[in-house]
Amino acid sequence: xxxxxxxxxxxxxxxxxxxxxxxxxxxxxxxxxxxxxxxxxxxxxxxxxxxxxxxxxxxxxxxxxxxxxxxxxxxxxxxxxxxxxxxxxxxxxxxxxxxxxxxxxxxxxxxxxxxxxxxxxxxxxxxxxxxxxxxxxxxxxxxxxxxxxxxxxxxxxxxxxxxxxxxxxxxxxxxxxxxxxxxxxxxxxxxxxxxxxxxxxxxxxxxxxxxxxxxxxxxxxxxxxxxxxxxxxxxxxxxxxxxxxxxxxxxxxxxxxxxxxxxxxxxxxxxxxxxxxxxx
Numbered sequence: 001x002x003x004x005x006x007x008x009x010x011x012x013x014x015x016x017x018x019x020x021x022x023x024x025x026x027x028x029x030x031x032x033x034x035x036x037x038x039x040x041x042x043x044x045x046x047x048x049x050x051x052x053x054x055x056x057x058x059x060x061x062x063x064x065x066x067x068x069x070x071x072x073x074x075x076x077x078x079x080x081x082x083x084x085x086x087x088x089x090x091x092x093x094x095x096x097x098x099x100x101x102x103x104x105x106x107x108x109x110x111x112x113x114x115x116x117x118x119x120x121x122x123x124x125x126x127x128x129x130x131x132x133x134x135x136x137x138x139x140x141x142x143x144x145x146x147x148x149x150x151x152x153x154x155x156x157x158x159x160x161x162x163x164x165x166x167x168x169x170x171x172x173x174x175x176x177x178x179x180x181x182x183x184x185x186x187x188x189x190x191x192x193x194x195x196x197x198x199x200x201x202x203x204x205x206x207x208x209x210x211x212x213x214x215x216x217x218x219x220x221x222x223x224x225x226x227x228x229x230x231x232x233x234x235x236x237x238x239x240x241x242x243x244x245x246x247x248x249x250x251x252x253x254x255x256x257x258x259x260x261x262x263x264x265x266x267x268x269x270x271x272x273x274x275x276x277x278x279x280x
Contacts, residue, residue, distance in 0.1 A: 001093060002262045004276050006252060007202040010057040013262050013278075014093035016068025019115055020046035020083025025227040026215070038218035039260070046083050048259040049215065050278070051115050053090060055097070056200075059180050062099060063106040064132070065198060065209055066256050070118030073161065088119050090131075104132040108185060109139040110211035111195045112147040116256070117162040128165040138179055140187040141172035143194025153230070154192070188213060188242070190235030191226065197242060207252040207263075213239050215257040220270055 004011045023045050027035040032045075041047050054065040068088035078084070094100055109117060120137070121128040139147075150158040163170075176186045182201040189195055191212040198209040212228075213235050214220060222239040225232045246253065247266055252274075254263040262276040 007205045012055045013052045015089040016052040017088045018086045019049045023047045028227045049257040061105045065108045066116045067119030073118045104135045107135045107137045111192045113157040121165045130166045137169045140194040144172045188238040191229050206249040208246045
């Protein structure tokens with residue numbers, strides 16, 4: 001498991017599973033000859049997208065960012081359609097760090113699509129229960145409301161199996177919310193109406209998790225947005241704002257989906273200044 005230490009913050013990428021999604025959908029209107037130069041694609045036109053939760057150990061808390069693809073949530077057809085060759089193994093990842101699911105204090109959910117939220121619950125004796133029973137789960141109020149009452153487009157990704165068992169653990173916010181000193185969630189919209197990003201700041205150090213506004217390093221161009229985005233212009237405006245600000249602050253960009261980089265730093269021309277690559 002890869003790690004990044006910045007100041008007193010330690011980040012470890014857990015094993016949360018993997019998907020292989022259609023490259024055209026992941027890059028929207030961008031022509032394949034352009035995006036395929038920046039991110040590997042297989043013979044089925046699929047790109048590899050990890051679903052690996054980030055474990056933040058900071059200020060005496062164990063914090064998860066996202067929850068993984070889950071275990072046993074997908075049927076054979078879904079596994080085939082989403083290219084899921086590997087499901088979550090978060091429990092054993094935590095055990096290697098001498099932790100358990102009971103030790104997770106906080107979970108930050110940028111949004112609640114199935115590939116982010118399926119790890120929140122698990123099946124036990126024909127019913128679902130919370131995977132992380134002692135955690136407070138934060139998400140935006142807009143996202144939480146749509147999760148429980150999805151529309152005709154979003155009902156395929158917001159599943160009751162992923163929220164009913166954790167309803168009492170969820171805390172919602174509007175705008176920007178400080179979870180811990182220096183640890184912020186910001187509602188951006190774009191990918192989903194309730195989508196949020198996460199920033200971390202300690203002294204001169206700054207980190208940002210853009211979630212599915214920038215699922216991989218190849219999505220750094222503000223105009224390169226997903227066909228899955230419900231509000232693509234909102235995504236573009238948010239990317240312009242947050243990426244520019246983060247680069248100026250010499251930020252670490254950290255990823256949930258990227259199969260190449262766990263985290264990196266860019267300069268203004270997107271030259272990589274520092275990196276943590278995924279071990280294969």
